[in-house]
Amino acid sequence: MHLLLVGAAPVTAADLSHELRGHGFEVGVVDSGAALLATTGLPDLVLLTLDLPDLDGLEVCRRLRARSQVPIIGLSGRDSELDRVLGLQAGLDDYVTGPVRVRELVAVIGAVMRRVRRPAGEPAVAAETIVHGSLHIGLRAREVRVGGRRVAVTPKEFDLLALLASEPGTVFSRRRIMAEVWRDSSGRGTRTIDTHVRALRGKLGAHSWVVNVPGIGFRLGSDR
Template identity: 85%
Template sequence: MPATAGNLTHDLRGHGFDVGVVDSGTSLLATPVQADLVLLALDLPDLDGLEVCRRLRARSRVPIIGVSARDSELDRVLGLQAGLDDYLTGPVRPSELIAVVDAVLRRVRRPVVEPAVDTETVLHGSLHIDLRAREVRVGGRRVAVTPKEFDLLALLASEPGAVFARRRIMSEVWRDSSGRGTRTIDTHVRTLRAKLGAHSWVVNVPGIGFRLGGQ
């Protein structure tokens, strides 16, 4: 995707970002991760883009935004399960690109839940959320979640039993007060349930939103 990479690089640099470019999955995996964010083309010439994402996620918490021409719900779910923080489909408009990059960087730099000095963990049955380390465990098993999945879970766990309206979730997790984003929330709930190992951890309250459940 040389042309696409060139366009995205031009747009990002035009908005003040310092951009480095590698031309293959192999080169990316061989490069030490020193960036604040990775924009990953999923249609790579040498390796499967989702496999590159999984390998990169296994050794780094750097936020990763996938870029692909494929726009099915399955493609998005597989991307999020592989460790993507967001998913863009081409052709990517400059305004959308910058908005998504800014939103992902804000989420990483400013957690939704700000722990008090004496409250750094949340325990809910077998669920253990470490707010400082941003780690999740279920029954002692570490669960690899993306920054957005962590923020969603931490928000629900901040008030166990409370029902969070979809508009509030979009506002606090995605910093989007427009009220849109049903598909985004549902996709992340689906991947989060799969990673936690049970549908019951995130309960859908029809017509309202979601609450933290149990197992």
């Protein structure tokens, strides 16, 4: 899998690309937003530093998104809710705050690629929505509908539901859910998952939408 790291400081870029290569990725590096926008052969995924030396990172994201559906993960030292919302509205697929922890970044890359991956020959629109029975999850719009009814969910509830729906039938361990949704690889604090599961079941209208597998974790269910 080919990644393109954009706009990181030279030392950071060297260290981060070295560690990502150690995880099996091919990593290219460009030092500016202009260089990214001038790139013709885009990679499998872009790691876009939002504090670029030449252009506004969100504007670069918008321009790239206007011509390509390549997955984009934003890297930034800013961690406010507003910064995250603006990044997602600009077209980012996810947002990682610094200092970047490589194991966390690798988990986020995996989660993003699961959301956007589609079978060969399938229309690109399929990457925008997960459909499971009456459940429709709009990944880019971050919208959930059940039987045509829009369901208001929190950001973490959405991330949890999208993760379970990314691999229907797969049982996700509590540790994996914490790592990919809450970016906590310590294995602690998993009771927060139960809180979010209860809320999701209530909002989706059926306890059966999120199935508890005792001793392991959770999987996506159905409305039956």
